Amino acid sequence: MTARPSGVLYSPQLLSLAVELADYPIRTSAPALGHARSRTCGSTIVLSSMSAEVVSEPGLKVAACAVGQAAAAIFARSAEGLTARELQVHLEEVEGWLSGGEGLPRWPRFTALIPARDYPGRHEAIQLPWRAAIDALCKGEGDG
Template structure:
């Protein structure tokens, strides 16, 4: 198990832990059109995303998430809404999350539930793990749609 440091209440609250324990689509797809693995060099968190597209939208997805609670919670929030999204919509969500975490945007309203991750903004070492699910699914969707 990866070292997570001390359990900081604002970062690892009950909502984060609940999300981390309930990731939708948490199994790999046997018939994926594209698969992408993203890894955080900072903490070793890893997310693998498999997708099947239909009519330019994510029809099926599968995830293998080996990440800290924040990375798992972010992947759970992403997976709960990604079915039916286009590659461009997933890329936009990835970019908006990145901008929020970097402090160049204050907007978290673009994706349901992300406000629960707001306390992690002040912990840059956690940002890569939080972005992994969004990065992996956006890239997989773009590859499958090509």
């Protein structure tokens, strides 16, 4: 018997988050740029940060499904000031939860993504913003 999904994937709440991405325009001349691509669905995110040490004024260019767009908006709202190391800890929480762990990631508004846990094809899209930010900040570590 197939497991039944726990909620509606494309809820009005999830879909409304995509609109928030307009608040985070990409800055291609920013000191830190990071990229992430999903191997499962091909979604991509480019993230800009006005600092190469912490996420600062994040900008996003997102080519993803509504789940990936929602994850990016959720990420951008609360990522300001975080280091690559802190982001890695949060990414590990997200990965653990997606793979069946009990604890919901400690990230504001992450509850909007709960129904996506039942859709493994969307898991990498959820992780993309954290991966892109870590990529941006890790590239900046060697500079200077």
